[in-house]
Amino acid sequence: MTGLYEKGADSALDELTDAFGKLRSRGQGHLEVDLPDGLFPYVTLSFRADHAVVHLFTDEETVSLLVGDGTVPRDVAVDVPVMDEPAIFAGLFVMTVDKAWSVVRGFVRTxxxxxLGEWAAL
Structure with missing residues (x-):
């Protein structure tokens, strides 16, 4: 997990941006982002090519998906890596990588x- 350590938000965001850039240059990846004051909440960004999915973990038992941006039809399946494993998501939860990265940056800043958008509990 990429924690936002006590260095300050700008420094942490720079570090996170570097990690994301490396994954983006490979065309796929999975990034976990937590805050310095505890394990929860945290978000994950998983992507392949230009399709991304964002998870929200609010506690040990509650996981939600961010509703997508309409990039992919709701009933089309898209596969992105979660951790190191392929996972399939309905288009309802898929967005562009740029949109997902914007959400993660918003989470870090605020x-x-x-x-950040509409969340659907799993």
Whole structure:
């Protein structure tokens, strides 16, 4: 997990941007982002090519997916790597990598997920 350590948000965001850039240059990846004051909440960004999915973990038992941006039809399946394993998601939860990265940056900056979009509990 890429924690936002006590270095400050700007430094942590720079570090996170570097990690994301390396994954993006490979065309796929999985990134986990938590906050310095605890394990929860945290978000993950998983992507392959230009398709991405964002998970939200609010506690040990509660996981949600961010509703996608309409890039992919709701009923089309898309596969992205979660951790190191392929996972398939309905288009309802798929967005562009740029949109997903914007959500992650918003989470880091605001330390909140409430205003980042519509979340669907799993």
């Amino acid at each position: 330390r909140s997920f409430a205003e």
